[in-house]
Amino acid sequence: MSLPHSSAAVNDEYATGRALPHAAQDRWMRPYRPGPWRVATAALALMLASYLLLAALIMALAGGVSGAAGVLVVGLVVIAGTLRLLRVGVWLSGKGVRQVGYFGTVTVPWGRVTSVRTAQQPVKVLGLPRTVQGQALVVSRRGGQPLRTLVTDHNADFLGRIEAFDIAADAIESWAAQLR
Structure with missing residues (x-):
């Protein structure tokens, strides 16, 4: 079964840099994908954040609520920083x-x-x-x-x-x- 349109034609339109006729030009869009260095850094930071959140959970279950709150805040700051890193450009x-x-x-x-x-x-x-x-x-x-x-x-x-x-x-x- 063939598709009614060619995806290669759509990719050719993106490669020319012209806005597609159906693309809303009122939305903010990045004209390129985030690169592998940015994505790899973000992935490592999010992995660190997941360890921090898990550590906060373990500390909270063990009774160290004040320490868990501090580690939780650090984990949330790492997540917020990672999201900002992905928006740079x-x-x-x-x-x-x-x-x-x-x-x-x-x-x-x-x-x-x-x-x-x-x-x-x-x-x-x-x-x-x-x-x-x-x-x-x-x-x-x-x-x-x-x-x-x-x-x-x-x-x-x-x-x-x-x-x-x-x-x-x-x-x-x-x-x-x-x-x-």
């Missing part, structure tokens, strides 16, 4: 471009975006202090400084995945060209 909608960092978020309406381009520059490897020469997506805004670079070919989403970085950069650039 660039998000797009018909309203503008949103750059979500670990500790802050910047939203720029499309009317204030002057250019979105890929540039060769020193970039951090996995957000660590070490820098190497690489590609970064630079978003310039009218009347202000360029946004802090979060999307590079050496960050947690694209390290070792140059093709995925190129596709994501092209998608973000095409959104900017269509909606500016």
Whole structure:
């Protein structure tokens, strides 16, 4: 039994970076998937959180309620931090471009975006202090400084995945060209 449409055609539409006709442009969406480094870090942090929650349960059953409460709070903080880690990146909608960092978020309406381009520059490897020469997506805004670079070919989403970085950069650039 054949399907009425080809999933390959849908994947080709995503690869071009153009918004699909049925995609709601009023929702915030990330134009790329979280990378393996980000997902692996989140998985390890959630595994740590599960051990902490289990330890809190054992401590509470053993009668150490104050210690269990402290371990429970630490476990919940680890879960909240992991969820925030998974949201870090660039998000797009018909309203503008949103750059979500670990500790802050910047939203720029499309009317204030002057250019979105890929540039060769020193970039951090996995957000660590070490820098190497690489590609970064630079978003310039009218009347202000360029946004802090979060999307590079050496960050947690694209390290070792140059093709995925190129596709994501092209998608973000095409959104900017269509909606500016």
